[in-house]
Amino acid sequence: DAGVIQSPRHEVTEMGQEVTLRCKPISGHDYLFWYRQTMMRGLELLIYFNNNVPIDDSGMPEDRFSAKMPNASFSTLKIQPSEPRDSAVYFCASSPNRGVGSYEQYFGPGTRLTVT
Amino acid sequence: DAKTTQPNSMESNEEEPVHLPCNHSTISGTDYIHWYRQLPSQGPEYVIHGLTSNVNNRMASLAIAEDRKSSTLILHRATLRDAAVYYCILRDPLIQGAQKLVFGQGTRLTINP
Numbered sequence: 001d002a003g004v005i006q007s008p009r010h011e012v013t014e015m016g017q018e019v020t021l022r023c024k025p026i027s028g029h030d031y032l033f034w035y036r037q038t039m040m041r042g043l044e045l046l047i048y049f050n051n052n053v054p055i056d057d058s059g060m061p062e063d064r065f066s067a068k069m070p071n072a073s074f075s076t077l078k079i080q081p082s083e084p085r086d087s088a089v090y091f092c093a094s095s096p097n098r099g100v101g102s103y104e105q106y107f108g109p110g111t112r113l114t115v116t
Numbered sequence: 117d118a119k120t121t122q123p124n125s126m127e128s129n130e131e132e133p134v135h136l137p138c139n140h141s142t143i144s145g146t147d148y149i150h151w152y153r154q155l156p157s158q159g160p161e162y163v164i165h166g167l168t169s170n171v172n173n174r175m176a177s178l179a180i181a182e183d184r185k186s187s188t189l190i191l192h193r194a195t196l197r198d199a200a201v202y203y204c205i206l207r208d209p210l211i212q213g214a215q216k217l218v219f220g221q222g223t224r225l226t227i228n229p
Contacts, residue, residue, distance in 0.1 A: 004159075031215050043160070043219035056213055091159045095215060105152075105217060107159030 004108035006092050012114045018080040021111045024073055025094030033093040033105060034067055034077050043091075049075065082115045089113070120204045125224045128194050136189040136223055138204030143184050147208050151178065151189050152217070153200040160203065160219075163189065199227045 005024040013019055025032045033048040047057040052069045060067070064083070069075040079086055089112050093105040121139040128134045140149070151163040164171055164178045166187075171178040177190040191198055203222040208214055 033215075033217075042221060045216055045218070048215065050215070056216065093159070104162045104165075105160075107161065110159050 004092055004094055004106055006090075006108035006111050008111060009109065010112050010114075012116065013082055014116055015083055016081045017115075018078065019082045019086075019113060019115075021077040021079075021090050021092075021113070023075045023077070023092030023108060025075070025092070026096075026106055027073065028096060029094035029106070030097040031095040031105075032069060032075050033095070034075070035091040035093065035107075036088045037091065037110075038088045046077070079113075082113075084115045087113055087115050120206060120220055122202070122204055122220065122223045124221065125226065127226045127228065129228045130196060131193055134191040134194045134198070134225065134227075136191075136202050136204075136225065137186065138188070139186045140204070140206055141185045143206060144208060146210050147184075147206040149178065149180060149184075149187050150205045150207055150217070151176070152203045152205065152219075154203070154222070155197075155200045163202070165207075194225075194227050196227050196229060199225055201225070 004026055007022045011019060031050055034046040035043050036046055037043045044059055046059045047067045048055055049069045052072060065079055067077045089110045091107050091110045093107040095105045148165050148167050150165040152160040153163050154160040164173055164176050166178045166180055179188045201222040201224050203219050205217055
């Protein structure tokens with residue numbers, strides 16, 4: 001398996017522009033997660049899906065952020081409008097449902113976003 | 117969520133064993149102990165997890181104290197590739213949102229050649 005695939009790997013955009021980050025989870029995984037990592041705040045969970053349905057979006061910083069999962073093999077995280085403080089590395093992860101105690105998550109390589 | 121405490125950084129030499137400690141004095145009876153690591157410029161990767169008994173896999177061993185208030189991740193023979201930030205995370209599979217990972221600051225492990 002190719003693992004979790006994220007695109008683009010790097011994105012540089014100007015403040016106010018719309019940014020769309022993409023993720024293809026590992027086939028057969030039931031859960032999909034979006035994380036953000038910054039030096040100041042570390043790794044934070046933004047939102048996660050189970051069987052394409054958003055379960056918990058309490059980590060989404062504000063209404064400028066939205067995430068969708070139209071099918072089991074694709075998810076997007078959109079920022080509109082983007083701001084310099086959104087600069088971070090965004091990770092997508094997926095997880096199979098193997099029962100109590102497991103829930104290993106497999107992370108993608110991340111998208112490094114720079115908003116100028 | 118029960119909290120974990122890890123040293124900010126540790127240093128070891130190549131080909132020597134490394135013991136990474138994690139304190140979790142408020143752990144509940146149903147919390148699993150998970151370890152992830154993040155290599156430079158990569159996403160985190162799963163290392164190992166356990167509940168009560170010590171666990172071994174191809175990457176590492178997890179030693180869990182009898183009272184479960186602490187655990188130790190053991191890398192038996194460190195290589196330069198093991199230089200990473202190691203995260204100790206507790207997860208209770210019986211609570212809502214158990215699938216979430218809550219990352220702390222972790223331990224930054226440096227391996228000297």
